[in-house]
Amino acid sequence: MDDGSTAVTQDFDEISSDFATLARLASAQSYEDVRLLLARLVRKYRSQHPQLAAQLDQSLKATQTRAAGASPLRRELTAPPAHAGDARLELIKVFDDLGGMEPPLLPAQLMQQIEAIVLERKQRDALLARGISPTRSAILVGEPGLGKTLSARWIAHQLNKPLWVLDLTAVMSSLLGKTGSNLRAALDHAKASSAVLLLDEVDAIAKRRSDESDIGELKRLVTVILQEVDQWPDTGLLLAATNHPELVDPALWRRFDAVLTFTAPEAATTAVAIRRYLGQDLHDLESWVETLAAGLQGKSLSDVERTVASLRRAHALNHTPLEALVRQAVGEGAGELSKAQRLELAVQMARTGQHTHQEISRLTGVARDTIRKHAGPSPRRGRGMK
Template sequence: MVQVDENDLSLLFQQGIQGNAASFVLLARRLVSRLKKSDPATATLLAETLSSMSSPTRSVTQPVDADSRRGLLKEEMAVVLDHEPIWSPDIALKLGRVIDERRLATKLRLSGLEPMKALLFKGPPGVGKTMACRWLARELGLPLLTLDLATVMSSLLGKTGTNVRAVVDYGRGFPCVLLLDEFDSIAKRRDDERDVGELKRLVTVLLQAIDEWPSTSLLVAATNHPELLDPAVWRRFDLELDFENPSEPAIVQFLRAEGISVTVATELAAIYAGSSYADLRRSAQSAKKAAVLSDRSFEEVLAEEGLTSMAALQESTFLRDVKIKRLAAEGISHRDIAQQLGISHPTVGRVLKKTKGN
């Protein structure tokens, strides 16, 4: 017969009746942990129930903006990828850890532990942050919800907070992967003097939402500008993943998957070094079409377009550096330069540091 402490059972019932899902789950986890030694079969059954449990307050319909009536998120019930992603060893290892913890959640809960529930993806555009989130949803067999930032952000900041809360509450209602893209737009530093108090309160709303996120689902925040995030945001995440442009070996792997020979792929990798995965895929598609239309070799066209792009990039980088130096000479701060030119704050610092070194 299962032996359960009367006080534990009473507290569990109280939290369930009051609808405090987070407290209910916490108490249930403690109960499972205590039962593990005396009644492992019951402990396993309860742990499995916790793993599959969804909130009784699930919304039937997606949340919408009160004024425009536009949906606040995009939902994919079954994610299908048009190609298999290529990860760096570090990213592959960390994503593997996430999958392992989610798939073995019952085993963790039997020891009073919880799987990761909140991840932070950092890196420049086009390096695979969104793809990684979609890949996780596919591997875990969960629907993917993506916050539509254009709809959520409102000129009335108080309404923006309401929209963000509505999206998070909807995502908490059932097992899913929720992607908060362009996270820096809604989780900016609260010490930024240019932002009004209402935006700072929005950050507080967001932090509370992350804290209350259930371990039965996965929340992923993606940002191109981690330096803009409020310091309090960082400790809310169980794992941070730094995405970078692919290395030359990774570019070779990408080109090989596109049907290019090892020898040519190795030579082309040097030309396309520094490109993002998104840039590589765009270049490959463009070269394939040009090759078909001109009756030329795909490899030849790809090499030719790569050399042309590289020359243009070098010219554009030179002009960018000139603008950075000119604005800095006018006494404009690094952060303001970054915003004016649409580049990252660290990039400004690197250019000016290199100038001083010369």
């Protein structure tokens, strides 16, 4: 047999093996694994067998549509483990972003940390061959709305896995008295499935053991969490998130391989986010992006997204002048800005020429003489809201 025939035979054998695996997973009703395998096969065959890859991609999108339903792509766990007919596994939610998602908007250093974790997971075998374990666990720390859950979803997306989320606040409120066994059952299932698991609100359980107000049940759960982090297999990835790092037992911090700290976005990041959130209204509001970014400094991106969405709705339905809408949007947060930030906002607004210095001064609290000093003379006639 010549080299060409040998290559064809090997190719056929490989395709046959892949489809045999696909059939086995489907017959076992392992629907999550079916979609994961389909996603891998689409990438695998895209260059050599584009027609086959396109057909597989259509099947993948069909399964995602049935599984996810309406946006956002969030649903209950489709294949709970045996003996899990109670509430404990209903508390596991799944974000399935295999169809694609935009990367989170994060500071460069934080994004580099996340990309390093992803690369380690993708190159796991190469690391293990050198006796090095990839990152098995990471704790995400920061105020609400700064992108912790979104980043966890992005990590799972990059690894072609769904993200499983276990809300520990819900666990505590629903299952007090059985929490230890229920928590272990959920964690054991995640380990067996090589999942990317996020323990949300980890401070609800992993509190300092010196907390005198805590009951014995919660203190015992700290030990459960500590053991699980220590023993988490490198086939999976365990993430935890907290808005209150001061409540977390110090012993837990030492057990995570990485700490990812989320902070309020910089003005440049806020501007990028605003452009993304504006969607088809970007053309109309492009000249106002920097003003909005200056006025929304220090806000979480979830707050920025809500503000932009409100602005877009008002623009679409009320036909209010854009400068009035922008002034309203930035005015809501102007009082929370520092003196330097208010000056930056005032100068930015003055340079657009859409408002008089008197209007800007009323909005920002910056004196007109100061605005004139930094931004030049006021326009002869303001076009803002009177």
